[in-house]
Amino acid sequence: MPIDSIELSSKDFExxxxxxxLSPLGKMEAHNLIISVKKEYVLTGLYGLRKRFKTIALHVDEPKAFKEKMELALEK
Structure with a gap:
């Protein structure tokens, strides 16, 4: 999956x-990371629901470390 950008952010997400x-609680749970990909993909959720995406917001425990490791992996 070609990643376009990884942004540390908790700003409002449209x-x-x-x-x-990416949250089972939807808008009730805050995110701290936004990942944008270069082309459209399909996310399969609960009950097999399929939704297209190019940008996904999620919460990770250590967002700075996650971003650094992802960027290193993408360079290879």
């Missing part, structure tokens, strides 16, 4: 046709 929030 969910549209190609933007998703």
């Amino acid at each position: 969910i549209d046709d190609l933007s998703r929030k």
Whole structure:
């Protein structure tokens, strides 16, 4: 999956046709990371629901370390 950008952010996130929030609680759970990919992919969620995305917001425990490791892995 070619990643376009990884952003540390807890700003408001507009969910549209190609933007998703990866959380079972939806808007009730805050995110701290936004990942944008270069092309459209399909996310399969609970009950087999399939949704297209190019941008996804999620929460990780150590966002700075996650971003650094992802960027190192992408350089290889």
